[in-house]
Structures are given as structure tokens and as C-alpha cells.
Amino acid sequence: MISIPIPRLVIVSPCYNEEAILAYSARELTTLLERLIAAGKILPTSHVLYVNDGSRDRTWELIEELHRENHFIDGLCLAGNVGHQSAIMAGMMTARDFADAVVTIDADLQDDLGALEEMIDRYLEGYDIVYGVKVSRTADPLLKRTSALAFYRLQSAMGIRAIYNHADFRLMSRRALDALACYPERNLYLRGIIPQLGYASTTVDDVISERVAGESKYTLRKMLLLAVDGITSFTTRPISWIIGMGLLCLLISICMAVYVLVSYIEHLSVPGWASLMLSLWFIGSIVLLSLGVIGQYIGKIYIEIKQRPRYHIAQHLKHHD
Template identity: 80%
Template sequence: MPPRLTIVSPCYNEEATLPHSANELSAFLERMISLGKVTPESRILFVNDGSQDQTWPIIKELHSTNILIDGLSLSGNVGHQSAIMAGMLAAREYSDAVVTIDADLQDDLDAVEEMLDRLAEGYDIVYGVKESRMADPFLKRTTALTFYRLQRSMGIKAIFNHADFRLLSRQALDALAQYPERNLYLRGLIPQLGFRSTTVKDIIRERTAGSSKYTLRKMLLLAVDGITSFTTRPISWIIGMGLAFLLISVCMAVYVVVSYVEHLSVPGWASLMLSLWFIGSILLLSMGVIGQYIGKIYIEIKQRPRYHIAQFLKHNDDDR
């Protein structure tokens, strides 16, 4: 029996691209239904992440005119990762599988059909791995590849060149729902589920309209979340730096003593000031890294909700 699929698409200020995306996703889902790869009850779920433009009114209009489209509106902007999680957990109640894809549809929509084939073969998680990033700006492409390599060097279990384009079975969704953390980094969290997984090729396309909402600042914040949520290696690096500076200080002490005995000491204001600034910056950096971990503990122990749902527009099965 084919699965009941929900395509979850997070949206933040996507009024320019939503009509095109809705048409593309609807046509694709209709084709999958006609081929018998998913059930007629399959849906598209647009998640409004506190948009400031006309995104939610457009979603409501699409819901009223298109039987395939549901809408979920969050009470405020909670971020890309939490918006995806909200959509997946909402769809989990009535879906056999969920695919997450950004509303700009830069990911290869045709790869979803291959994901469904892998699901039929018994895989619970199917990752879309970027085959080509030439459609991405140079800066985004370079920083992303650097970050993936940095993750790997830190021992984080993540899929190289994979963002948030993936398929999860109901079993994987049920397991993911048991993770209560507030500092969400799904690219590192989902591989920890341990279910049978595979990958499909994802060729990135140009945006049809609008501009990317993933600014450099947001990418850096996501990178910090990804690193500090899944490894304590930065703290180990601080210990290593501390030992290195201890060794340097011992060498400097020997140099000072020898210079004093040999009467070679001269005024060294410049070297002294440079040393003070250098050591001071290392200390501040170390405190900042430790502060990141303490801040995450502070957020987690309060156990506040990750998001609040303002409105959920959902078609009934007998509406079709």
C-alpha cells in the first residue's frame, strides 16, 4: 500500500515565491498520486514562521482553493529549524512519511520520487545530498563547505553537503518526537536516530523569485548551534591552548632569566603590549566558548515550549 505523504515546507516572508511553489508542489503531488506512489490523502503543509509580509494570507487562500494544501501558522518567528520541527510533528499524526523542503524549491523536487522509492525499499530516512551547489552564491557555497568539513573534524555525526531536504518515515518521526531539546540542529539530530538511511542526489536550482532569508548571520548562528549542540571539542581545544600557553610562558621565563643574567634585557614595551592583548583575546574567546555551553544549559533547563501554533488549517480526508 502506498504511503500517505506530507510535504512540509517552512515559509518566512515568501510571498513572492509561494504561488509558484504551490503550483509546482501540487503538480508533483498529483503526479505521485496518479502513479500510485502516495495515497490521495497526501498533503502539502506550508508552515508560516511568523512572516511579516502576506505569506500567511496567501497560504490561507491556497488552502481554500486547493484540496492538497494545508497551512500551519506559528505565533511568532521561531527560526527555520523549529518551524520544520513544528511542521513534522503536526504532520506526524496523519502521515506515513514526511518530506521537508524549503519553499523556494531550490532543492530538486524530482528527487522526492526517488526518496519514495527508497522508502518502499525499507529505508526510514532518506537524505537529499547536494550534487552541485553552483546555483548558490560563492560566499554561501564556500562557507557551507567549510562548515561541513569543520563538523566532520569535530566528530559530529552529520551528512556531508546535506541541509534540510529529507524524507522521514512515521517510525523515524515517532523517535524524533522524543527529543525535547530547545536548541534544535536537525542535521545533527536526525542521524542520531539510528534508523536505516540512505541518500539521493540533490541538484540545487536558482530561486524563481524573492531572495534567500538565510543571511550570513543566520548561517553563522546555525553553525554555532550545530557545533555546541553535539560536541564538547571546543572546550577540549581551550584546554590544549592553555597547555600551549603554559609551555610558552615557561620558555619566556627562561628567556627573561637568561637575559637578566647576561645583561641583555632592553625595554620591551611593544612585545609586552602585544603579549597582553594576545593573551587577553584568548581568555575572552575561551570565556565566550564556555559561555555558549552554559547558555544552552540555561535554555534547556527552563523547558519552555519551542513554539506556539496560532492556526492550523487542515483538510479532512472526506473533503477530496
Template identity: 65%
Template sequence: MIKLATVSPCYNEEPVLEDSVKKLTEFFDGLVAKGKISKDSMMVFVNDGSKDQTWDIIRKMHNENHYVKGISLAHNSGHQNAIMAGMMVAKDWADAVITIDADLQDDINAIEQMIDDFEEGYDIVYGVKVSRTADPLLKRMSAEAFYKLQDRMGVKSVFNHADFRLMSKRALEMLAEYDERNLYLRGLIPLIGLPSSTVDDTISERQAGKSKYTLRKMLGLALDGITSFSIKPIYNIIYMGILFLLVCVGIAIYVIHALIAGTAVHGWASLMLSVWFVGGVMLISIGVIGVYIGKIYIEVKHRPLYNIAEILGDEE
């Protein structure tokens, strides 16, 4: 029987939090009755600088529900950093930690299979989405493109897996050794290399509120993942430069032939198009290089990923 902790990052989750705690409490009670988890298991909610009553609700639930523990970050640190904060604190409280978003769109029934796999010796169990019909069409399409882009760019990750996963204490101790500022857990955790498995995860509709992962944030996360784990974009720029060089050689041959044949027509259109095209390519290239330099700039500062202002449940 294991001591389990779920970790849920919370940013303005006031509309769903009480209902989520109720559902998880019923589920935990069922697992305790089955002998799957110990009665001192817990659900840890990480307040990521919410502007609504999220932390007040977590504090209230902590006083009323023995499962509930809370962590309040000093400011909004971002989804990935909030998950990391929760895991690093919870690893000292539990034998295994499951990360799941506070809206419970992930299938909580898959948690039982995660526990079974953990008991069989797997240190990491990924929840893989097998159905996203509850998500809007645009989100489904952008998510598919997100995973395919990562794969093409050489980022090692689990396809259709977000941040619903189980990690053992051993895996979390190893994760703590990765001292990265540009945190992208979906690419970082597979690098640990411990035995892993997957379980099916069917996404359900969000009961209230709205998703915090907008298309802009999804694109930002994809950019973080690619630039933090792959140098393929730089090589692609080199290949593009070689292609342009070959094209230029071809154009030079054509121009020389036209001059000899006396068919060359002077005009500004081709010149202007060339200037704008080459200028655009140069700007894109400089931008990609700038992203990598920016990553180096952030890494060498070694600023903390998060600052914890208060912890509920650390009385022992």
C-alpha cells in the same frame, strides 16, 4: 501506496508561494498517476510569523487545492522550529514526511527516489547536494566551510545535507522524544540511528524573492550545531592553555639566559603585546564557556519550541 506529506517552512514567501504550490501540485498529480502516493497526500506549509501575505496565500490555496494544508505559528520561531512544528503535526496525517524549503530550490524530482528508498525499508532519506552552481559564490564557500567546521568539531551530520529529507512515521515518533530547546535537526536526526540512505539533490536558482539564510544566520546555525552536539571547543581551549604554558616556559628560559648574559633589554612593547594577547585569549575562552552556560540556561527553562495559532486541514 503511501500517504505522503511535504512540510515547508515559510517566512515572507509571498513572491514564490503560489508558483511553488503549482509545481508541487503537478508533481503530486504525476506521483498519484504512477501509483507512488495516495491521492490524499498533502503539502503542509508552516507560516513562521511572516509579515507579508504568506498566510493569506496559504489559506487561499487551502480553499482551492485539496493537497494544501497550513499551520500558522503564533510568532516567528525560527527555521528549525518551524520545520519541527510541521513534522510533529504532519506525522499524525501521513506515513512519511518530506521537508523541503518553500522556494523549491531543492530538486523535487528527487522525491520519487526518496519514496522508492522508503518502500525498500529506509526510515530516513537525506537529500545530498551534488551541485550548488545556482548558489552565489559566497554562499557556496560558506556552506563548504560550515560542513567542514562541523566535522572537525565532532558533530555527526551528513555532508552537504541541509533540511531536504524524508522521515518515516516511526522516525518522527522517535524524534519527538528528543526534548531539546537548542534545535539543530541536521545533527539531531542522524542520532536516531534508523536505516538511512541518500539521494542526489541538484540546487536550482531561486525564482523570486531572496534567501532567508544570510551569512550571519549560517554562522549562528553552525555555532548552535557545534555547541549543542560537541564539547571539542572546551578541550581545544585546554590544549591551547597547555601550549601557552609551554611557550611561557620557553620565554622564561630565554629571559633567565638573557639576564645571566647581560643582554636583556627592558621595553614596554613585548609587555603590552603579551598583555593584549593573553587578555584576548582569556576573553575568547570565557566567551566559549559562556555559550555552553547559555545553552544550559535555555535548556533548563523548557520553554515550548513553538505555539500554533491555527491549523488548516484538520477538519477530520
């Protein structure tokens, strides 16, 4: 069995308007790091990297204060709000220069810190990627819980290779991070990209707890946009569905033509507009839906070919190189 050296761990935690939770988050993560260091599972230079994603409150000021007071806390301030996925990517790509392993976890710490410790154990067993899989979501609101489960099933139906009930709570080795850096796309959907890396992976159970303070920044609108990105970035099956709908409409049109012809021959046809209006609305809806789906793919091509940077770093606070 290959002996894995004790890693230098960096916990990457994206923050957007999280001033209400930061003090609690830093205290809990510091306690966890101290326990893992005392147990000999990680190196003393391990730390937390908070990534400020263009917050409009005092989040960055609090990160600066925590950095001055706590040698376990580093900070990365992005020049503007780039979104959750790009903020995570910025933290991971910054940390990979000096970390042996990186864990990503949201600042609200609804994910299970006990699972984080288990991730380190799996890493020491030789796994490059360890996913936190939610086994209980009772702490999540009903709408968020049901919509998330529906989306996971939709991903599976569309053939997207993703980990069921996994969000962005995971551990990655430096080797896995180096491989991830080779993926230049701007439409980031990390839950779909990372399983494609192919390195040895496993899962740990993640029991979600209630948020201690503040409100979740992942609104229904943001979840829907992430779902659209996830689907259109990894499968062209919606376009295949458009072809299927077109064939269905053609079949319906043929049936209507037969019906009209028979009615004309049998002198059963009567003037009316109901069937005409129904047909027009049906066909019009299919056309608009089809144009919308195709437009999503064209829009993504437009964004990708520009090759613009995902983010810009305004400031990096660090204790260790």
C-alpha cells in the same frame, strides 16, 4: 522482502516572508503530488503543509487562499517567528499524527523535485530516512557555497555525526518521526539529531537550482548562528581546544621565562614595552575567547533547563484528518 504499503505523504514546507514564491511553489508541488498519485506511489490524501513562521508580509493570507482553492494545500500558522529549525519541527510533529511519511523542503523549491520522487522510491524499498545530498551548488552564491562547505568540514573535524552536504531536504517515516519526538532539546539542530536516530537510511542526489522569485531568508548571520548551534549542541571539543590553548600559552610563558632569565644573567636585557604589550594582548585574547566559548555552553544549559515550548500554533488549516 517486506512489502511497504503505499504511504500518505505530507510535504512540510517552512515559510518566512515567501509571498513572492508561494504561488509557484504550490503549483509545482501540486503537479508533483498528482503525478505521484497517478503512478500509485502515494495515497490521494497526500498533501502539502505550509508552515508560516511569523511572516511579516502576506504569506499567511496567500496560504489561506491556496487552502480554499486547492485541496492539496494545508497551512499551519505559528504564533510568532521561532526560526527555521523549530518551524520544520512544528510541521513534522503536526504531520506525524496523520502521515505515513513526511518530506521537508524549503518553499523556494531550490531543491530537486525529481529527488523527492526518488525519496518515495527509497521509502518503498524500506528506508525510514532518506537524505537529499547536494551534488551541485552552482546556483548558490559563492560566499554561501564556500562557507557551507567549510562548515561541513568543521563538523567532521569536531566529530559531529552529520550527512555531508545535506541541509534539511529529507524524507522521514512515521516511525522515525516518533523517535525524533523523544528529543526535547530547545537548541534544535536537526541535521545532527536525525542521524542519531539509527533507523535505516540512504541518500539521493539533490541538484540545486536557482531561486525563481524573491530572496533567500537564510542570511550570513543566520547561517553563522546555525553553525554555532550545530557545534555547541553536539560536541564539547571547543572546550578541549581551550585546554590545548592554555597548555600552549603555558609553554610560551616557560620559554619567555627562560629567555628573560638568560638575558638577565648575560646582561642583555634592555628596558622595553613591546614584548610586554604583545604578551598582554595575546593572553587577553585567549582569555576572552575561552570565556566566550564557555559562555555559549552555559547559555545553552540555561535555555534547556527552562523547558519552554519551542513554538505555539495559532491556526491549523486542514482538509483531511
